[in-house]
Every structure is written in structure tokens, then in C-alpha cells.
Amino acid sequence: MSLPKGLAEDVSKNLVMVARLIDEDPEGAYAYSKIALRLASRVAAVREAAGFAAYANQKYSEALAEFRAARRMTGSVDLWPVMADCERGLGRPEKALEMAGAAEVHKLDKAGQVEMRLVAAGARRDMDQLDAAIVTLQSPELASNTVQPWTARLRYAYADALLAAGREGEAREWFAKAVESDKDGSTDASDRLAEMDGVEFVDAFVEDDDEDDAERDDVAEPQEASAADEVEADIEDDDEDEDDDADEDDDIEDVAAEAESEDEVETVTEAEVEAKEDVVKESVVKEDDDKD
Numbered sequence: 001m002s003l004p005k006g007l008a009e010d011v012s013k014n015l016v017m018v019a020r021l022i023d024e025d026p027e028g029a030y031a032y033s034k035i036a037l038r039l040a041s042r043v044a045a046v047r048e049a050a051g052f053a054a055y056a057n058q059k060y061s062e063a064l065a066e067f068r069a070a071r072r073m074t075g076s077v078d079l080w081p082v083m084a085d086c087e088r089g090l091g092r093p094e095k096a097l098e099m100a101g102a103a104e105v106h107k108l109d110k111a112g113q114v115e116m117r118l119v120a121a122g123a124r125r126d127m128d129q130l131d132a133a134i135v136t137l138q139s140p141e142l143a144s145n146t147v148q149p150w151t152a153r154l155r156y157a158y159a160d161a162l163l164a165a166g167r168e169g170e171a172r173e174w175f176a177k178a179v180e181s182d183k184d185g186s187t188d189a190s191d192r193l194a195e196m197d198g199v200e201f202v203d204a205f206v207e208d209d210d211e212d213d214a215e216r217d218d219v220a221e222p223q224e225a226s227a228a229d230e231v232e233a234d235i236e237d238d239d240e241d242e243d244d245d246a247d248e249d250d251d252i253e254d255v256a257a258e259a260e261s262e263d264e265v266e267t268v269t270e271a272e273v274e275a276k277e278d279v280v281k282e283s284v285v286k287e288d289d290d291k292d
Helices: 005-021 026-039 044-056 060-074 080-089 093-100 103-107 110-126 130-137 151-164 168-181 189-196 204-291
Strands: none
Touching: 005 026, 005 044, 026 044, 044 060, 044 080, 060 080, 080 093, 080 110, 093 103, 093 110, 103 110, 110 130, 110 151, 130 151, 151 168, 151 189, 168 189
16 A cells, blocks of 8 residues: 655654664554554554564554454465464463464465474463473474574573473573574573573672772771871860960969069068157157156
8 A cells, every 4th residue: 555755754754663662662662653553554564563562562462463454464474473472472372383283384484484483382381381392492493503593592492491391401502502693692591501500790880889989988987087186186286275375374373473472571561661660769759758
């Protein structure tokens, strides 16, 4: 179905945003897909993009409806594996297994067939059929030494199923093989392998921050101690100054007391002199009277 140029541009912009955000911001991608749907719901590419956006947000019923609509418009079987996985998401693993055995699977390309095998193995695990899940994943694609876009995910799923079955030695071997083929980091195989080997990763940035904090604490403590010493020294100096001032006050008081004492002595001496002069005068007068 063709769209007017202006409308087609608007739809394309929204579809670009869906593709750009679907891994990092699924909710944002879903919002753009709804806009595209309102603008052009009869375009198969829009229905497919809306299906993947809903699938990324675990809205499996809505995703399945969009995928079915896109398939009706195009007649393609490319969406068959993801449609089966939506059945798993809805709690219907038996339906997913039924789809895995349908004729549509034979029309899929190699990547689609591997994807269908992964979904079928997941459905077996949903039904607690671990051994059957392991057997489902065993295939020429798994045994091949050639690395394909699906190789890392296939090996990872096989290793995870082995580990769930308690076959740790084999699981470790296949996690290691998954790491070798996972060039773009599509799985966490390296983390799973390290976990099995007892390796613990430490965030270097966090460790550096802790060391910096410790160094700052070490520097801060002497500075705080130095400041405390300075305060204590100031207090001691103030005490000494107060003692000196007290001593000076005592000296001043002693001098004043001595001065008062000298004044008293001088006062007494003058009084005695005056008394003696009076006695002498009286004696002289008395002698003159006797002569007469």
C-alpha cells in the first residue's frame, strides 16, 4: 500500500525511532509504534514494527495480533518463530511446539529454522522436559565450527540447558564455546563462565573511588589533629597571658600596699615630731616660769 509523500515521511520517522529505541528504551519504541499505527495501520511494515515493540515490552497478546496481521498482508512465514515464542509468553508451550512441527518451518531460511529450534527447546523447558530440550538443540548447526549470526545464542542455550540438567562439566565447555563465537556480546556467556569458575569481578572505578576516599581521610586526620594542636596551644598561651596579667596585678597591689605603708610611717613620724616639739616648748616655758 502506497502513502502520500508527507504521510510516508512521518511514518518512516516513527519507524526509525522504533528501531533505534527498541533495545535501549522499549517503552519509548512502543510509543512511537503506536503513533505509526495511527498513521498507517494498513502497512505491513508498520504492523510488524508494532509487533516487535509490543514483544519487547512483553505484551505478547498484542504482539501476536500484530504479527498475524503482518503475515496476512505479506504471506511471509518469516515471523513464524517469534509468533510461536509469543505463544510461550502467553503460557501456551504446547501451542509453540505444535507450531515448531508445522509445514511453515520448512519454508524458513537457515536462521529462521535455528530460531524455531531455540523456541521449541524453550517450550520443552517450560514443560520441565530438560532432556528433550537438550536433544532439540542438538543439530548440525550446533556442531558446526563455522561461526554464524545465530551460533553464540545456540551454543548458549545448549550450555544453559546442560547446566539446568546438572551436567556442569559439559555446560562449562559449551559456555566457553559460546564466548568464542559471541563477538558482539549478544549473550552473557562470559559472565556465566566466570561464575562457574568462581571468578568475581570488581568494578575498578568503585575501587579507585574507595582508595581516593581513604587517601582523603588520611590527609584530613593530620590536618584535623594539627588544627586541634593549634587550638590547644592558643588556649595554653591565653592561660599563660592570664597568669602573667595576674602576676602583674599582684605586683601592682604589692607596690600600692607598700606605698600605703610608707605613707602611714611618714604620717606617724611627723606626729611624733610634733608631739616632741610641743613637749620641748612646754619644758622651756616651765623653766622660764621657775626662774621668775
